[in-house]
Amino acid sequence: MKPSPALPRVRRRPRTLLGGALASSVLIGAALGGPLLGTGTAGGHVDSPTDMVNSDTDLADLYAFTSPEAPDTVTLAVTVRPAQLPGNAALNYPFTTRSRYEIHVDSRGTGRPDTTYRWTFRNEDKRPFKVGPIAFAPVRSLNDPALMFRQLYTLERVRNGKAEVLVEDGIAAPSHAGAFLMPDYGALRKQAVRQLPGNIKTLATQSADPFRADIRVFGLFLAGTVGPVPGYLPDLNPLSATNVSTLLVQVPKRDLALRGDPQRNPVIGVWSTVSREGVDLSRDLRTQGPSYRQVARSGMPHVNFTIYGSTGILARPGGAEDRAQARPAADDHKAEDALKDALHPVPPARIGRLNNLPVPAGPREDIRALLYSGIGKDNGSKFGFDLNTHARNADADPDAIRPAEEMRLNMSTPLTANPKAGGVIDGDRQGFPNGRRINDHIDPPLLRMLMGEPAAKPVIPALLPPPIAKLQPAPAQNTFPYVNLPHAGL
Numbered sequence: 001m002k003p004s005p006a007l008p009r010v011r012r013r014p015r016t017l018l019g020g021a022l023a024s025s026v027l028i029g030a031a032l033g034g035p036l037l038g039t040g041t042a043g044g045h046v047d048s049p050t051d052m053v054n055s056d057t058d059l060a061d062l063y064a065f066t067s068p069e070a071p072d073t074v075t076l077a078v079t080v081r082p083a084q085l086p087g088n089a090a091l092n093y094p095f096t097t098r099s100r101y102e103i104h105v106d107s108r109g110t111g112r113p114d115t116t117y118r119w120t121f122r123n124e125d126k127r128p129f130k131v132g133p134i135a136f137a138p139v140r141s142l143n144d145p146a147l148m149f150r151q152l153y154t155l156e157r158v159r160n161g162k163a164e165v166l167v168e169d170g171i172a173a174p175s176h177a178g179a180f181l182m183p184d185y186g187a188l189r190k191q192a193v194r195q196l197p198g199n200i201k202t203l204a205t206q207s208a209d210p211f212r213a214d215i216r217v218f219g220l221f222l223a224g225t226v227g228p229v230p231g232y233l234p235d236l237n238p239l240s241a242t243n244v245s246t247l248l249v250q251v252p253k254r255d256l257a258l259r260g261d262p263q264r265n266p267v268i269g270v271w272s273t274v275s276r277e278g279v280d281l282s283r284d285l286r287t288q289g290p291s292y293r294q295v296a297r298s299g300m301p302h303v304n305f306t307i308y309g310s311t312g313i314l315a316r317p318g319g320a321e322d323r324a325q326a327r328p329a330a331d332d333h334k335a336e337d338a339l340k341d342a343l344h345p346v347p348p349a350r351i352g353r354l355n356n357l358p359v360p361a362g363p364r365e366d367i368r369a370l371l372y373s374g375i376g377k378d379n380g381s382k383f384g385f386d387l388n389t390h391a392r393n394a395d396a397d398p399d400a401i402r403p404a405e406e407m408r409l410n411m412s413t414p415l416t417a418n419p420k421a422g423g424v425i426d427g428d429r430q431g432f433p434n435g436r437r438i439n440d441h442i443d444p445p446l447l448r449m450l451m452g453e454p455a456a457k458p459v460i461p462a463l464l465p466p467p468i469a470k471l472q473p474a475p476a477q478n479t480f481p482y483v484n485l486p487h488a489g490l
Contacts, residue, residue, distance in 0.1 A: 056096035084243035086487040087176025106269035107258035109390025111330040111404035171207035207483035224350035235467035264392035270404030271299035342368035360452035372403035409435035438476035
């Protein structure tokens with residue numbers, strides 16, 4: 001199952017360094033561009049190239065973690081179409097139709113998916129002329145006649161090129177239409193959760209955006225500084241008041257592990273893609289079914305921030321950011337330019353120069369290992385222990401393991417009673433970058449690793465002193481589906 005490459009999208013490269021305040025403004029504008037301007041950004045909100053027309057295919061964040069209330073399972077989740085405004089009768093943010101939303105799992109370390117969970121959607125629209133509010137009276141259930149617009153989905157599990165239908169005509173929880181039209185959205189979401197044979201759960205829903213972002217860190221990635229007086233800048237996340245579309249599936253670990261043995265083969269690689277339906281115009285249209293072109297991809301978060309110090313809206317047309325979005329994970333090991341760039345990330349030199357801080361010497365094999373191989377004692381990661389490389393899988397062919405930009409998860413890592421938002425860099429081996437829990441911070445740990453931790457002396461206290469104000473999403477719940485209910489207006 002090899003996705004087709006996507007066409008490059010047009011972007012601009014930054015010509016000057018941005019100040020901290022300007023960088024934050026650019027990022028906020030990019031994040032809010034989806035609902036306000038009809039555009040959106042892909043891959044971690046503002047990390048990867050921009051899907052300028054179709055924000056409904058805009059991948060935001062990927063999560064993979066051992067389910068805290070069901071530790072023999074793993075929860076995989078992906079958010080799309082970020083920066084949705086709080087729900088009201090005038091807004092509707094459906095999943096796109098004629099597309100495939102997919103979460104891929106690589107248990108062998110080859111960059112090829114061994115298991116894929118695929119969602120496709122269709123609309124059931126009873127509105128006159130298919131426009132206007134999605135409900136005309138308070139909605140009490142997903143089958144309420146007052147609900148004029150619904151989305152039905154098919155969920156398939158793909159193995160060895162064969163698709164098995166797990167859910168047919170499942171009902172997605174709708175966009176929140178406001179407190180009057182949907183007085184109990186929690187009840188609607190509960191109805192939308194599907195419990196499947198084999199101890200599988202799934203849900204398609206709108207939710208509050210769980211992404212935890214410190215815009216001061218974005219300033220450091222982009223410009224090397226957060227401003228002239230860092231201690232007086234707030235840690236305000238503009239996305240904490242917005243919604244996002246979310247797909248979740250909770251599955252037994254044995255369904256994902258190589259040969260069904262999560263103890264012997266505990267490591268999986270995870271990434272998500274969106275592919276749009278199309279046709280081959282060089283062939284007779286009457287003789288072919290639809291084909292699909294990959295238009296978005298997300299594995300490790302904020303790869304372009306980490307390597308290039310860039311965002312989707314500030315990048316060279318057809319550049320590395322574009323190519324990464326189009327490239328199948330199985331071809332990452334052939335992408336010599338991307339692998340070379342990972343050895344020489346841009347932000348550390350920029351940050352060191354502007355803040356008079358030491359810069360770790362290159363080539364940065366630790367950063368390339370982090371993004372393309374996982375944390376291993378002997379692969380340059382500098383953590384000093386083996387955690388989530390595919391070489392830990394006893395039945396994996398070591399000669400077939402390839403570098404691939406995936407989020408790697410060791411499913412055998414014990415659950416911790418005291419999770420730390422900084423994850424592995426703060427001694428919590430169950431957290432990012434060993435998978436990613438919904439409450440994990442990603443950018444401060446990435447910044448710390450770029451500046452040489454854990455081998456080097458920490459420099460973050462000087463760069464990010466305690467802020468004067470803080471606004472982040474409410475903590476995630478401890479049971480499926482974890483994400484909080486969407487924000488709503490009247």
